[in-house]
Amino acid sequence: MNTTMLKKKYYVHTQGICETRFVGPRTKIWAFTHVLPKAQIGSDVNLCDHVFVENDVTIGNRVTVKCFVALWDGLRIEDDVFIGPGVVFANDKYTRSKMYLPSFPKTVIRKGASIGAGAVILPGIEVGAYAMVAAGAVVTKNVAPFELVRGIPARRKGSVCKCGFPLKKHKMQWRCVRSGWHGARPSPEMDCVR
């Protein structure tokens, strides 16, 4: 934890509860949001109203978490991830009240990925870098990088650009419908942001 963090250069709304000190600079924690003592949160993160963060959770830099999202033990959220409103994570596939697993499966959301509004993510899933999960999807299998998935259960419906817009195959190249970027394949190093 660096000095900047100790000086509390992050913001917590008067009606938010942040019990961890592991919060990076310029992060904002809004009203009715509750973060438990051992969670680790990067810089420039935005946790909107009504978010719950358990202890064994790490959140990278520049992550956005919208309203009504709970991040349970076992979740790993990398840099630049977007978690839409009402996204639901599960961490026990065969849950019974008061019966606990010896440990929780890790769920990993890789750098730059977006999880659409109201999507449900099953336990132990990995969503690849810059992938996009459509609103309302139920994700039961891993999602590859730059892949767009949709439906229940979620299935591959195309590819997306680093900027989030669709990629179309055109003369053996991928082309971004928004910017016109084109290349052999999308990659984390590509230069297409809004």
Add this chain to the structure above:
Amino acid sequence: MNTTMLKKKYYVHTQGICETRFVGPRTKIWAFTHVLPKAQIGSDVNLCDHVFVENDVTIGNRVTVKCFVALWDGLRIEDDVFIGPGVVFANDKYTRSKMYLPSFPKTVIRKGASIGAGAVILPGIEVGAYAMVAAGAVVTKNVAPFELVRGIPARRKGSVCKCGFPLKKHKMQWRCVRSGWHGARPSPEMDCVR
């Protein structure tokens, strides 16, 4: 803003946060609900616990919003609308963290419409007057007035009466299964309420 509103003839729970003054008489804002400063809310509205209302939002009269609903910039809710618990609105189709649209698509819920529990409404959608979205539906296309839609993606499954009950076609006329009202077509002026 009329005098009645200035006298604060509306109710905010001690654990609710209402930052706007644009609230009509007899409106109730319950616990853990947060309304931002520029939102405009009509009279006799009920915002249940755990609702979030952003700035560029208008809500008509006699609207009900149940728990765990966020109303984002760009939303227009007309009179007499019902928004069920856990309904999720999206306002950016190709979302990435920290990449913003120049402006948000308008999502419009027309007079008297009902959005069922847990439904997901994609950006830029218009739900017609007195339409009904079934619980759990994912709405990807506009919904016509008095139409009932269901499923993922939501598809037309019938018509509903102004009172919310199903309409059945019977001898070239629509008939309300609850009241027996019948006529050539449902309309906002029809006389069938509970």
Add this chain to the structure above:
Amino acid sequence: MNTTMLKKKYYVHTQGICETRFVGPRTKIWAFTHVLPKAQIGSDVNLCDHVFVENDVTIGNRVTVKCFVALWDGLRIEDDVFIGPGVVFANDKYTRSKMYLPSFPKTVIRKGASIGAGAVILPGIEVGAYAMVAAGAVVTKNVAPFELVRGIPARRKGSVCKCGFPLKKHKMQWRCVRSGWHGARPSPEMDCVR
């Protein structure tokens, strides 16, 4: 209400609101959770952050309710039930704003059942003892005891053990994939817990 309850041997977080006195010992009510005055809650119950409980609701013993769940009038939750995060209950099938039913249909979740993350439960449903509703399912019909249902609308996909793991049919017997328990049929008296 017994003496133990009067001594308030249950816990309410400083930012939780519990208006009922009908709460059993060792029950925990966490932050941003709101319980109305007439709700009845058993012992050893865990209501996580961001739960809302209306008046005409009964909750048995050892029940777990995760974040972002509202329990409406008419709900009956028996002992040992698990309600996952973001589960949505509906209590009026043909809802219109400000039009009320003469009474609410009862929704009953029987002993030991589990409702998966983000599932939607229609009004008047009975979920049988030790049944399991998969994450993201929309339940439109009653669920039999020990049955696993999944999808939209939810359909039967198998049977589950008292411990929550799948049961497989093997030589005319049911067998628990986790413990190896086997027998003619699962029952509430069977000995297979974690």
